Amino acid sequence: xxxxxxxxxxxxxxxxxxxxxxxxxxxxxxxxxxxxxxxxxxxxxxxxxxxxxxxxxxxxxxxxxxxxxxxxxxxxxxxxxxxxxxxxxxxxxxxxxxxxxxxxxxxxxxxxxxxxxxxxxxxxxxxxxxxxxxxxxxxxxxxxxxxxxxxxxxxxxxxxxxxxxxxxxxxxxxxxxxxxxxxxxxxxxxxxxxxxxxxxxxxxxxxxxxxxxxxxxxxxxxxxxxxxxxxxxxxxxxxxxxxxxxxxxxxxxxxxxxxxxxxxxxxxxxxxxxxxxxxxxxxxxxxxxxxxxxxxxxxxxxxxxxxxxxxxxxxxxxxxxxxxxxxxxxxxxxxxxxxxxxxxxxxxxxxxxxxxxxxxxxxxxxxxxxxxxxxxxxxxxxxxxxxxxxxxxxxxxxxxxxxxxxxxxxxxxxxxxxxxxxxxxxxxxxxxxxxxxxxxxxxxxxxxxxxxxxxxxxxxxx
Amino acid sequence: xxxxxxxxxxxxxxxxxxxxxxxxxxxxxxxxxxxxxxxxxxxxxxxxxxxxxxxxxxxxxxxxxxxxxxxxxxxxxxxxxxxxxxxxxxxxxxxxxxxxxxxxxxxxxxxxxxxxxxxxxxxxxxxxxxxxxxxxxxxxxxxxxxxxxxxxxxxxxxxxxxxxxxxxxxxxxxxxxxxxxxxxxxxxxxxxxxxxxxxxxxxxxxxxxxxxxxxxxxxxxxxxxxxxxxxxxxxxxxxxxxxxxxxx
Numbered sequence: 086x087x088x089x090x091x092x093x094x095x096x097x098x099x100x101x102x103x104x105x106x107x108x109x110x111x112x113x114x115x116x117x118x119x120x121x122x123x124x125x126x127x128x129x130x131x132x133x134x135x136x137x138x139x140x141x142x143x144x145x146x147x148x149x150x151x152x153x154x155x156x157x158x159x160x161x162x163x164x165x166x167x168x169x170x171x172x173x174x175x176x177x178x179x180x181x182x183x184x185x186x187x188x189x190x191x192x193x194x195x196x197x198x199x200x201x202x203x204x205x206x207x208x209x210x211x212x213x214x215x216x217x218x219x220x221x222x223x224x225x226x227x228x229x230x231x232x233x234x235x236x237x238x239x240x241x242x243x244x245x246x247x248x249x250x251x252x253x254x255x256x257x258x259x260x261x262x263x264x265x266x267x268x269x270x271x272x273x274x275x276x277x278x279x280x281x282x283x284x285x286x287x288x289x290x291x292x293x294x295x296x297x298x299x300x301x302x303x304x305x306x307x308x309x310x311x312x313x314x315x316x317x318x319x320x321x322x323x324x325x326x327x328x329x330x331x332x333x334x335x336x337x338x339x340x341x342x343x344x345x346x347x348x349x350x351x352x353x354x355x356x357x358x359x360x361x362x363x364x365x366x367x368x369x370x371x372x373x374x375x376x377x378x379x380x381x382x383x384x385x386x387x388x389x390x391x392x393x394x395x396x397x398x399x400x401x402x403x404x405x406x407x408x409x410x411x412x413x414x415x416x417x418x419x420x421x422x423x424x425x426x427x428x429x430x431x432x433x434x435x436x437x438x439x440x441x442x443x444x445x446x447x448x449x450x451x452x453x454x455x456x457x458x459x460x461x462x463x464x465x466x467x468x469x470x471x472x473x474x475x476x477x478x479x480x481x482x483x484x485x486x487x488x489x490x491x492x493x494x495x496x497x498x499x500x501x502x503x504x505x506x507x508x509x510x511x512x513x514x515x516x517x518x519x520x521x522x523x524x525x526x527x528x529x530x531x532x533x534x535x536x537x538x539x540x541x542x543x544x545x546x547x
Numbered sequence: 548x549x550x551x552x553x554x555x556x557x558x559x560x561x562x563x564x565x566x567x568x569x570x571x572x573x574x575x576x577x578x579x580x581x582x583x584x585x586x587x588x589x590x591x592x593x594x595x596x597x598x599x600x601x602x603x604x605x606x607x608x609x610x611x612x613x614x615x616x617x618x619x620x621x622x623x624x625x626x627x628x629x630x631x632x633x634x635x636x637x638x639x640x641x642x643x644x645x646x647x648x649x650x651x652x653x654x655x656x657x658x659x660x661x662x663x664x665x666x667x668x669x670x671x672x673x674x675x676x677x678x679x680x681x682x683x684x685x686x687x688x689x690x691x692x693x694x695x696x697x698x699x700x701x702x703x704x705x706x707x708x709x710x711x712x713x714x715x716x717x718x719x720x721x722x723x724x725x726x727x728x729x730x731x732x733x734x735x736x737x738x739x740x741x742x743x744x745x746x747x748x749x750x751x752x753x754x755x756x757x758x759x760x761x762x763x764x765x766x767x768x769x770x771x772x773x774x775x776x777x778x779x780x781x782x783x784x785x786x787x788x789x790x791x792x793x794x795x
Contacts, residue, residue: 407744408744441733441737442740444729446725448695464595464597467597471596471597471599472597488601488603491587493587497556497587501560523773527773527777529773530773533561541570
């Protein structure tokens with residue numbers, strides 16, 4: 086869209102964030118829009134006296150399922166098969182895309198309508214299918230906006246949150262022929278609806294993501310606000326659903342717990358407009374479920390990282406994250422941004438910088454409806470990067486020096502004494518060029534005459 | 548009680564007034580206060596960067612300063628350093644002796660609320676203060692219920708301790724417990740975002756019309772002080788120890 090979002094050059098988080106921060110009015114707008122979601126979440130969560138109990142239950146049921154994963158996945162497969170659903174297993178993104186393409190090619194599908202799925206983003210499925218001559222139409226309004234703008238999602242629940250309505254108006258004017266200069270949300274939504282209706286009616290197949298897969302039912306749950314998953318799944322005869330192995334839950338009671346927290350934590354709604362349960366193909370149709378690993382089993386080997394698989398993708402951690410709100414979804418060098426994006430994406434991050442896009446404030450961990458210990462996971466990623474000698478921002482070079490400096494009392498006392506003197510006697514104009522990122526944005530500290538230890542020796546030591 | 552002071556390096560070197568106020572107020576409350584020698588850094592700058600090997604020496608040096616010290620409690624006027632010290636002592640030394648040190652560690656507010664509450668204040672402090680509810684104190688030391696957490700059982704130890712000071716008006720900034728953006732090395736690694744967070748927080752405090760931003764975490768206060776003076780906002784930072792000391 087603008088240079089702001091497609092800035093080339095370094096992919097390092099701090100660099101991307103620095104570019105995002107140059108337009109302060111936009112940062113304020115972005116931060117406020119997302120904070121409004123956090124406030125709505127607080128009101129919705131606060132309206133349930135049992136909220137904290139639901140979080141605990143959500144966490145426990147996900148941990149239970151993850152620790153009996155093979156059992157529940159096999160049960161899910163069996164139940165699906167007996168419901169007439171075809172089940173496929175994909176060990177990675179490539180295999181997932183090949184399976185999907187295989188199914189579509191067999192049915193000579195030219196046009197696929199798709200509702201929200203972060204997994205297909207993770208697998209980069211759209212470009213894969215497009216290379217094979219299949220048109221993929223994202224049907225969630227936000228997803229459609231960014232697809233028309235040729236951008237990836239900047240948020241996992243509100244993917245076009247970074248775009249202002251005027252920008253959407255301009256995009257629709259160019260791509261859908263709406264009136265120039267028109268940015269009324271109702272007008273634009275109606276235009277998108279008419280445009281998508283035509284796509285639904287002419288599609289050869291439909292695809293959705295999966296919010297939950299119910300092991301003992303052989304059914305999947307898809308939550309949308311626009312009914313687009315249902316429009317897709319009910320029109321063409323062929324329906325596909327892709328899910329990560331972490332999406333399985335034991336039974337309907339588990340679904341009951343997670344459905345109560347999912348929408349409340351995401352947008353502050355009591356529940357999404359549509360919570361659709363699919364448990365078999367249409368008459369004369371075919372229903373396929375593709376179960377994808379793509380690194381999840383590997384993640385389960387690390388006890389701390391494994392907890393990130395409890396995530397139900399509500400996006401609540403993004404909305405509360407003070408860094409995400411001020412650096413934008415495109416600064417993370419991974420498909421999923423924000424705290425959960427760092428948790429599941431750090432190992433793919435070739436800049437090795439995203440685990441440091443965090444102050445370890447812990448807000449995300451307290452917001453999370455399944456109690457994923459995000460701050461601990463992020464800190465753990467830092468340790469893993471350090472152990473692999475992949476530290477960003479020159480830390481690999483200076484940290485050993487800091488370690489030695491901090492452990493050496495004499496060295497610390499003499500140099501800090503010199504630093505205090507410099508801060509006291511030298512003019513700011515002389516100090517600023519040497520004060521780095523601290524002095525670029527803040528005034529340097531007012532230095533005291535002496536350390537507390539010296540004061541104590543003079544005033545208290547006997 | 549016999550109290551050993553744990554004064555983190557930042558406070559020792561750059562904010563001695565916070566340590567002096569802590570020492571003085573504890574003495575005024577009738578405690579016997581000592582300052583064990585050999586304290587350096589808790590290792591947080593290194594461990595928060597994932598560099599545990601680099602943190603080991605300084606952490607153990609700090610731990611050794613407290614091992615075998617005859618005291619009832621070890622009190623620290625910096626929540627974040629206290630949390631890091633607890634975690635890092637545990638990480639690098641599993642001995643019984645280390646565990647004894649860890650079990651005596653208290654952040655100042657925590658100590659004045661849970662262990663030795665102040666019976667009465669001697670003097671009023673006529674000021675409106677805006678509370679800086681720093682992250683680690685709230686979300687890791689349970690000094691107050693964080694805003695993300697729901698339910699009726701809410702507490703705020705900071706307000707409970709300061710609330711009895713006559714003349715003191717306690718207010719809170721918008722987005723009460725949103726991080727100020729300091730985050731240790733984050734402040735320099737991610738300068739732009741850190742500064743924007745700090746600017747927003749400083750402005751939120753100033754917008755309350757309070758005279759002081761008061762907090763329990765000196766590092767956040769140092770960062771906010773730099774932001775406040777850069778933007779020439781009509782507010783100053785104070786540590787809770789300074790406010791309490793003025794009231795005793």
